[in-house]
Amino acid sequence: SQKIEQNSEALNIQEGKTATLTCNYTNYSPAYLQWYRQDPGRGPVFLLLIRENEKEKRKERLKVTFDTTLKQSLFHITASQPADSATYLCALFAGGTSYGKLTFGQGTILTVHP
């Protein structure tokens, strides 16, 4: 069966360090992958999208990589700040007749300590 897993439930790092979050999938050939940020009591907010033919995408301090051979995406936040503390969700889109439907990972709670 299709499965998406984010490597850990929680990640704690010091301010200024790079946070690296992992999203692994099996039995999937996603057309693209998205990363979302979710703050407590709020809905997810879109951050980045990377397509199957793209290796890397950047936006300010954020970087996403996509390795279809390893079936893995890495999400990096450089020079992390306490304000980056949130839950981060990866989501896969299978393409074809999926009608925009996304399948989400369970999320990783990132805490950046001052």
Add this chain to the structure above:
Amino acid sequence: NAGVTQTPKFRILKIGQSMTLQCTQDMNHNYMYWYRQDPGMGLKLIYYSVGAGITDKGEVPNGYNVSRSTTEDFPLRLELAAPSQTSVYFCASNLVDSNQPQHFGDGTRLSIL
């Protein structure tokens, strides 16, 4: 431009009661979705709609119903509330081009006691 608006924000129901969770978007998005989020479980798709009058089941549709009479509104109905339906419910929408990200409301926190 309010985006996706969900009401109510919180609700407590008794077992067997029914209620409707409201969702409205003002972005003229064709696609709309209902998810539930349980602790540590990520978002699970309940129902989705690709346009007014068209709805289909997602991964966990049992115990729920939806309708889509207008582009803007996509209500979710619980007919006979059960404790297993205690969850946080999110509505989302996006443009017909599937590359577009989904825009989420801030959720309805529902407890069934």
